[in-house]
């Protein structure tokens with residue numbers, strides 16, 4: 085499977101569609117999820133073109149991986165979620181991934197309950 089240049093996050097990265105931007109640097113972009121599932125629901129995506137977690141972790145350079153995860157930590161630090169939060173990355177069909185550009189969800193702002201609905 086090859087990277088789809090027309091996926092919605094690729095369009096956000098090219099500034100073709102807007103997003104509620106939080107922060108970015110050379111390696112990542114963080115923005116608010118358009119359909120929040122919790123009081124805080126933020127997406128963090130790498131700037132490079134990777135389909136999912138597996139693609140990113142296998143194929144991104146050490147600099148891209150470090151830059152992305154340091155960015156993720158900085159974003160989480162600034163969201164006022166000291167009481168805890170959840171990171172989710174859906175991968176592929178069974179993972180329920182809708183947008184085929186690697187992303188991490190940061191969810192918080194309330195007690196999130198069980199990890200998975202039954």
Ligand code: AMP
Pocket residue numbers: 092103116117118119120127173174180181182183184
């Ligand atoms: P996933 O199912 O892990 O691929 O999650 C994709 C997420 O992207 C969902 O939570 C959507 O609500 C979110 N989303 C889709 N389009 C946009 C958009 N234009 N701006 C912000 N978030 C979006």
